[in-house]
Amino acid sequence: MNGKKKGQVLTNSNVSSLVIDELCDQARGQNATIxxxxxxxxARKEQSPTSVLGALLKQLVWGLEAIPKEISLAYQDxxxxxxxxxxxxxxxxxxxxxxxxxxxxxxxxxALDECEARYRARLLGSLNEILQRSPGTRMFVTGRxxxxxxxxxxxxGRGTSIHVTPRExxxxxxxxxxxxxxxxxxxxxxxxKVDILRKIPEDISEM
Numbered sequence: 001m002n003g004k005k006k007g008q009v010l011t012n013s014n015v016s017s018l019v020i021d022e023l024c025d026q027a028r029g030q031n032a033t034i035x036x037x038x039x040x041x042x043a044r045k046e047q048s049p050t051s052v053l054g055a056l057l058k059q060l061v062w063g064l065e066a067i068p069k070e071i072s073l074a075y076q077d078x079x080x081x082x083x084x085x086x087x088x089x090x091x092x093x094x095x096x097x098x099x100x101x102x103x104x105x106x107x108x109x110x111a112l113d114e115c116e117a118r119y120r121a122r123l124l125g126s127l128n129e130i131l132q133r134s135p136g137t138r139m140f141v142t143g144r145x146x147x148x149x150x151x152x153x154x155x156x157g158r159g160t161s162i163h164v165t166p167r168e169x170x171x172x173x174x175x176x177x178x179x180x181x182x183x184x185x186x187x188x189x190x191x192x193k194v195d196i197l198r199k200i201p202e203d204i205s206e207m
Contacts, residue, residue: 124154
């Protein structure tokens with residue numbers, strides 16, 4: 001990736017953040033709106049398709065000058081429902097493509113592989129429907145290679161894959177930078193540091 005500062009080490013999340021920052025900068029001058037969601041392994045059970053789409057919807061609506069009438073009516077209907085039932089997945093999909101149709105939209109999803117498998121199929125199906133109904137919408141998705149085939153299938157081939165693989169010297173530099181930030185440097189002798197810098201790059205899995 002161009003523009004990396006000398007000595008700067010990029011992890012996958014760093015790369016995603018840089019891409020999203022660049023998209024946000026471009027969107028400001030093009031009357032476009034961007035919504036982002038970062039999957040977290042520790043919270044994967046709570047990150048259901050409905051909650052993910054709800055988070056994206058809030059961001060898209062925030063970027064609009066006015067809330068579309070269809071979305072206002074949908075929320076009003078939910079408030080009037082018995083027990084104040086929250087919007088269902090199909091409601092979220094409908095509201096999302098309504099909001100996305102207001103102006104050019106980019107939806108960014110980071111670490112999709114951290115989404116539970118039982119949720120991922122429904123989420124990708126929902127995103128595919130949004131792409132179908134909102135031609136001006138684009139998506140940027142990151143994840144490990146093992147979900148590539150599933151993403152291609154669920155999005156009906158609407159995508160281009162770019163593989164980013166860390167080199168051994170990148171991994172070593174990243175580990176060294178973290179060792180240099182150690183708040184208790186005296187707790188680790190030079191021999192242990194050497195072992196860490198040798199062993200982890202040997203055993204690390206593809207990221």
